[in-house]
Amino acid sequence: xxxxxxxxxxxxxxxxxxxxxxxxxxxxxxxxxxxxxxxxxxxxxxxxxxxxxxxxxxxxxxxxxxxxxxxxxxxxxxxxxxxxxxxxxxxxxxxxxxxxxxxxxxxxxxxxxxxxxxxxxxxxxxxxxxxxxxxxxxxxxxxxxxxxxxxxxxxxxxxxxxxxxxxxxxxxxxxxxxxxxxxxxxxxxxxxxxxxxxxxxxxxxxxxxxxxxxxxxxxxxxxxxxxxxxxxxxxxxxxxxxxxxxxxxxxxxxxxxxxxxxxxxxxxxxxxxxxxxxxxxxxxxxxxxxxxxxxxxxxxxxxxxxxxxx
Numbered sequence: 077x078x079x080x081x082x083x084x085x086x087x088x089x090x091x092x093x094x095x096x097x098x099x100x101x102x103x104x105x106x107x108x109x110x111x112x113x114x115x116x117x118x119x120x121x122x123x124x125x126x127x128x129x130x131x132x133x134x135x136x137x138x139x140x141x142x143x144x145x146x147x148x149x150x151x152x153x154x155x156x157x158x159x160x161x162x163x164x165x166x167x168x169x170x171x172x173x174x175x176x177x178x179x180x181x182x183x184x185x186x187x188x189x190x191x192x193x194x195x196x197x198x199x200x201x202x203x204x205x206x207x208x209x210x211x212x213x214x215x216x217x218x219x220x221x222x223x224x225x226x227x228x229x230x231x232x233x234x235x236x237x238x239x240x241x242x243x244x245x246x247x248x249x250x251x252x253x254x255x256x257x258x259x260x261x262x263x264x265x266x267x268x269x270x271x272x273x274x275x276x277x278x279x280x281x282x283x284x285x286x287x288x289x290x291x292x293x294x295x296x297x298x299x300x301x302x303x304x305x306x307x308x309x310x311x312x313x314x315x316x317x318x319x320x321x322x323x324x325x326x327x328x329x330x331x332x333x334x335x336x337x338x339x340x341x342x343x344x345x346x347x348x349x350x351x352x353x354x355x356x357x358x359x360x361x362x363x364x365x366x367x368x369x370x371x372x373x374x375x376x377x378x379x380x381x382x383x384x385x386x
Contacts, residue, residue: 077144118358119202120341121363124295127170128199130226132295133354134161134169136283144277145230146182147312148241148266151277155187155221161308161315162230162272162363163199172196181310186221192310193222193370199309201227203342216306216333217313220258225301226309228341229317231294231349233270234369236320236337238262242264242276255320255369258376264337269373271295271352274312284353286376290352294319294372297339297349306337307329324361334386 103229135143143165151159160182167176175181179191186192195207204227222314227266235257237248248254248262256262257269271286271293286293297317299307303326321338324347328336341347348361349371359368370376 095133117202118348120342121203121298121343121348122356122358124198124201125298125348125356126354127229128163128166129298129350129354129356131170135166138169141280141282142272142276144280145272145274145312145315146277147274149275149278151312153313154217156185156279158182158185159312160186161310161312163226163228163309163315165338167191168196186223186310187216187311188236188364192223192224196226196309197227198225199224199228201298201341201348204298205302211302212301212308214305214330215308215311215314216331217337218308218311223308223314224310226307226315227298227301227341228296229299229315230272231270231297231339231372232263232264232268232273232316232318233257233374234270234319234372235259235261235267236264236318239265241266251321252317253321253335258373264320265316268316268318269376270319271374272316274316275303285374286352287308288370288373288377291355293352293374295350295352298341298343298347299338300326300340300342303328303340304333304336304338319369322365323363325358 099348132143144160147153147159153159155204164181168369175191175194179189181191193211197207205225209225212225213220213222215223235255237251237254240263259269261267271281272319301307317339318337324340325338339347346358348356349359350356
């Protein structure tokens with residue numbers, strides 16, 4: 077009689093154990109994978125800010141001033157204006173001359189320019205936005221007009237709470253962060269105490285005004301378009317933020333500009349800033365508000381220790 081060898085199968089218990097082990101390994105690996113991806117996105121963000129800083133320096137070397145914001149006055153405001161942002165001015169210095177020229181930037185109005193909705197990858201932090209998101213249709217002052225997204229803005233300083241362009245009878249902005257500037261003004265929109273602001277075409281800004289030192293003065297910072305209606309690359313009223321408001325305030329109404337005209341990111345723990353000397357620094361979201369504000373001003377006689385903003 078021939079005995080057949082019976083082959084043992086995998087029991088249900090053993091299968092469940094294997095599945096549990098695999099699930100555990102995946103659970104352990106996922107945070108590491110996500111952390112690696114975020115590290116890559118943060119590095120790309122730093123590279124973007126550095127590239128934009130170089131474009132700003134290229135403009136400066138050519139024009140002997142920082143790129144202007146052209147809001148109101150001669151340029152007007154809204155979709156039918158020529159209120160082009162500082163970022164539009166530096167396109168020829170960032171390998172984007174074709175967009176600048178084909179869109180007739182500066183001479184054409186925003187609503188008629190072919191440049192206005194253009195996607196530009198290096199003005200987008202990959203943690204916060206993508207060219208695949210397409211142009212936004214809800215940008216401040218430009219509702220319904222397709223406008224190219226950006227996640228980077230100029231730092232207008234740390235003064236906030238007023239808007240003198242509205243006239244002497246205007247009431248203060250409904251903000252929780254009213255703060256007088258080192259220039260004695262609360263008007264961070266049109267009289268910022270930082271390097272650039274939305275209507276600074278009226279008073280050319282040079283490096284000589286940065287008395288606190290270029291290595292300790294913010295130039296550019298990050299924002300999240302989905303959380304702030306007032307951020308896009310073409311429009312002069314969408315390209316600035318104040319450090320009067322603390323960093324990384326999330327969950328606010330995107331249209332509430334008195335409280336969202338600030339800087340935020342989706343990087344864990346903080347956000348990136350380009351400094352006026354061309355370097356890029358990661359700033360902790362827990363930075364002391366006083367230190368944060370001092371880093372945004374140009375002549376407050378406020379040297380800041382390097383360790384203070386980590």
